[in-house]
Amino acid sequence: xxxxxxxxxxxxxxxxxxxxxxxxxxxxxxxxxxxxxxxxxxxxxxxxxxxxxxxxxxxxxxxxxxxxxxxxxxxxxxxxxxxxxxxxxxxxxxxxxxxxxxxxxxxxxxxxxxxxxxxxxxxxxxxxxxxxxxxxxxxxxxxxxxxxxxxxxxxxxxxxxxxxxxxxxxxxxxxxxxxxxxxxxxxxxxxxxxxxxxxxxxxxxxxxxxxxxxxxxxxxxxxxxxxxxxxxxxxxxxxxxxxxxxxxxxxxxxxxxxxxxxxxxxxxxxxxxxxxxxxxxxxxxxxxxxxxxxxxxxxxxxxxxxxxxxxxxxxxxxxxxxxxxxxxxxxxxxxxxxxxxxxxxxxxxxxxxxxxxxxxxxxxxxxxxxxxxxxxxxxxxxxxxxxxxxxxxxxxxxxxxxxxxxxxxxxxxxxxxxxxxxxxxxxxxxxxxxxxxxxxxxxxxxxxxxxxxxxxxxxxxxxxxxxxxxxxxxxxxxxxxxxxxxxxxxxxxx
Ligand SMILES: Cc1cc2nc3c(=O)[nH]c(=O)nc-3n(C[C@H](O)[C@H](O)[C@H](O)COP(=O)(O)OP(=O)(O)OC[C@H]3O[C@@H](n4cnc5c(N)ncnc54)[C@H](O)[C@@H]3O)c2cc1C
Numbered sequence: 206x207x208x209x210x211x212x213x214x215x216x217x218x219x220x221x222x223x224x225x226x227x228x229x230x231x232x233x234x235x236x237x238x239x240x241x242x243x244x245x246x247x248x249x250x251x252x253x254x255x256x257x258x259x260x261x262x263x264x265x266x267x268x269x270x271x272x273x274x275x276x277x278x279x280x281x282x283x284x285x286x287x288x289x290x291x292x293x294x295x296x297x298x299x300x301x302x303x304x305x306x307x308x309x310x311x312x313x314x315x316x317x318x319x320x321x322x323x324x325x326x327x328x329x330x331x332x333x334x335x336x337x338x339x340x341x342x343x344x345x346x347x348x349x350x351x352x353x354x355x356x357x358x359x360x361x362x363x364x365x366x367x368x369x370x371x372x373x374x375x376x377x378x379x380x381x382x383x384x385x386x387x388x389x390x391x392x393x394x395x396x397x398x399x400x401x402x403x404x405x406x407x408x409x410x411x412x413x414x415x416x417x418x419x420x421x422x423x424x425x426x427x428x429x430x431x432x433x434x435x436x437x438x439x440x441x442x443x444x445x446x447x448x449x450x451x452x453x454x455x456x457x458x459x460x461x462x463x464x465x466x467x468x469x470x471x472x473x474x475x476x477x478x479x480x481x482x483x484x485x486x487x488x489x490x491x492x493x494x495x496x497x498x499x500x501x502x503x504x505x506x507x508x509x510x511x512x513x514x515x516x517x518x519x520x521x522x523x524x525x526x527x528x529x530x531x532x533x534x535x536x537x538x539x540x541x542x543x544x545x546x547x548x549x550x551x552x553x554x555x556x557x558x559x560x561x562x563x564x565x566x567x568x569x570x571x572x573x574x575x576x577x578x579x580x581x582x583x584x585x586x587x588x589x590x591x592x593x594x595x596x597x598x599x600x601x602x603x604x605x606x607x608x609x610x611x612x613x614x615x616x617x618x619x620x621x622x623x624x625x626x627x628x629x630x631x632x633x634x635x636x637x638x639x640x641x642x643x644x645x646x647x648x649x650x651x652x653x654x655x656x657x658x659x660x661x662x663x664x665x666x667x668x669x670x671x672x673x674x675x676x677x678x679x680x681x682x683x684x685x686x687x688x689x690x691x692x693x694x695x696x697x698x699x
Pocket of ligand 1: 304356357358359380388420444502656
């Protein structure tokens with residue numbers, strides 16, 4: 206464990222951020238980890254090494270959190286990196302952008318601020334890169350089996366990494382012009398610099414994984430070609446169909462899906478061509494009155510991006526009620542605390558509204574958006590009613606729809622394959638087997654689970670790889686697997 210009583214000596218502390226006014230001028234990451242120095246060791250010492258480490262179960266990957274905290278406290282960074290990388294292929298991603306369900310279930314969190322697990326994770330992996338610990342480890346033996354992974358988001362990448370390590374020949378097909386899925390074109394650079402993805406891709410390539418970009422399977426590459434040439438296929442196509450808002454005036458100019466705004470912006474920041482399927486003109490928020498509809502991560506990323514463009518004003522509307530600041534009886538520890546979250550993008554400037562319903566998009570004679578008509582609503586049980594007399598008009602010339610995603614894209618590849626879907630339109634493939642309705646075809650990540658988190662995508666990719674490996678290897682796999690009991694705990698806790 207960390208230092209006995211360490212949590213009594215040290216308060217929870219995180220590195221400072223570059224001030225909002227300064228960081229809005231660029232797209233670089235802005236957490237000042239270098240200035241934090243040895244304080245990270247004191248933070249690791251706050252871990253109590255609990256007999257039942259709830260954090261370990263709160264993490265979808267089952268990361269051995271108390272063990273790596275203890276190693277950091279003892280300044281044994283090599284050990285810390287080995288422990289962390291035993292369960293997580295991409296701590297450089299989760300250490301930056303994970304909402305850290307582990308911290309929500311940290312036992313210290315019962316009556317003290319939780320251990321800064323996510324930041325410790327980032328420091329471990331960055332230490333490892335700086336000190337040459339992250340090296341390509343190609344498999345010592347190759348099987349004669351070939352696997353096609355379709356989709357290069359965190360789920361596809363994790364499945365590919367694990368299957369490659371088991372000795373299979375893995376090819377990753379990506380329809381976009383660069384590898385990474387939402388890590389590349391969804392999550393903005395100020396949260397995750399793209400050289401971090403490229404740094405890892407170099408290692409994966411050196412380990413023997415083949416990456417093929419601009420190859421839309423079902424369009425540029427026929428599925429029959431893959432069925433003929435690969436022994437197994439993994440569908441990791443993400444949850445890409447956005448939820449629309451079919452209110453009056455929806456056809457006004459100036460209303461866009463969040464991903465069109467974010468992906469075109471990210472392409473520009475990265476100096477790349479706008480990737481498929483987000484082709485179209487760059488959407489500029491400069492001097493515009495911007496309204497973001499949707500209160501989640503995607504909405505928040507739109508706010509951070511619109512601020513960097515120099516928007517005249519930014520408002521965010523959420524249909525759900527304002528969450529409480531503290532845990533309440535509906536979210537007791539160790540459950541994930543759905544409390545009010547102020548992201549770094551909110552800090553940079555934005556007016557927030559809750560329990561607001563958009564009734565109409567108002568346009569001028571030319572068809573350009575000029576305002577939004579809203580009404581306040583009151584929630585009772587699972588339904589809401591409009592509050593009479595609360596109708597308002599909000600000036601707007603750019604609206605970004607960030608209300609989540611329905612399911613993976615059916616049209617094209619999946620419909621051609623005739624794969625079965627579940628009731629929500631995700632690819633049907635039970636947790637545990639990840640096997641779709643089609644023999645030898647598996648699925649993982651948002652395509653199977655529905656819109657979720659990077660940490661879940663990695664976890665699904667790893668678990669799916671075990672099933673694929675067993676399929677290719679007469680029911681046997683030596684790949685690491687989360688124990689069933691742990692899976693059950695994770696499902697109960699999140
Ligand atoms: C704007 C935004 C911000 C987010 N921020 C966070 C965050 O801060 N933290 C967090 O944990 N999660 C966040 N998420 C969620 C997270 O990004 C996803 O849960 C995760 O990326 C899912 O991974 P995936 O591999 O399943 O799918 P994706 O990352 O969506 O990747 C799927 C890939 O499949 C490709 N593809 C689809 N069909 C084909 C085909 N036929 N042929 C070839 N390629 C194909 C797509 O082009 C895409 O690259 C965010 C999501 C969005 C939209």
